Amino acid sequence: MVEEASALAAQQFEDLHQERETVGLGMWVFLAQEAMFFGGLFTVYTVYRRLHRAAFLEASRHLDLFLGTTNTVILLVSSLTMALAVHAAQRGRGRACAAHLASTMLLAAAFLALKVVEYGHKVHDGLLPGEGFNAGLFRHAGAELFYSLYFVMTGMHALHMVVGIALMAFVLARALRGRYWHFVDLVWIFLFPLLYLFGRHA
DSSP: OHHHHHHHSOTTSSSHHHHHHHHHHHHHHHHHHHHHHHHHHHHHHHHHHHHTHHHHHHHHTTSOHHHHHHHHHHHHHHHHHHHHHHHHHHTTOHHHHHHHHHHHHHHHHHHHHHHHHHHHHHHHTTOSSSTTOOGGGOSSTTHHHHHHHHHHHHHHHHHHHHHHHHHHHHOSSOHHHHHHHHHHHHHHHHHHIIIIITTTOO
């Protein structure tokens, strides 16, 4: 039995147990560096929000709360379908795993499509940072900085979703992919209130 397990493992590992342990560690290291990356972005956002509170409040009100809320619901449902895919894979239910995984990918595509629509609205309104930024919409200086952070933070999140979809397209049944997708959801749970809800209560 030990010899069989050793034969199935990649040549750099002594057995399957060591291979699984290494893969698990690698995934946690990857998630840790991702958390530090987004943690840095959240820190930058928090510092500038304190420095330009009025401008950030005003700029936040120009975001589409309906689209942001809809995308939040879509991502939360996709987290459920990803968990169901992982569960089905662990039970050896290949068809169910594939169906849940396909559902996750469709939900992710819907999220990205809505994000493209929202970006289109922002470009149409002249809110893309740069020479054409429509500063006349705002009473307070600093709105362009808010939208710079908005596009960077949501754009990096969207890029992670694209990577996640690509991974799911090639890997149908791995629990570690489930962990990655839940991380993507977690990032959005922080982005949504920071960007969309910040200016609604004032």
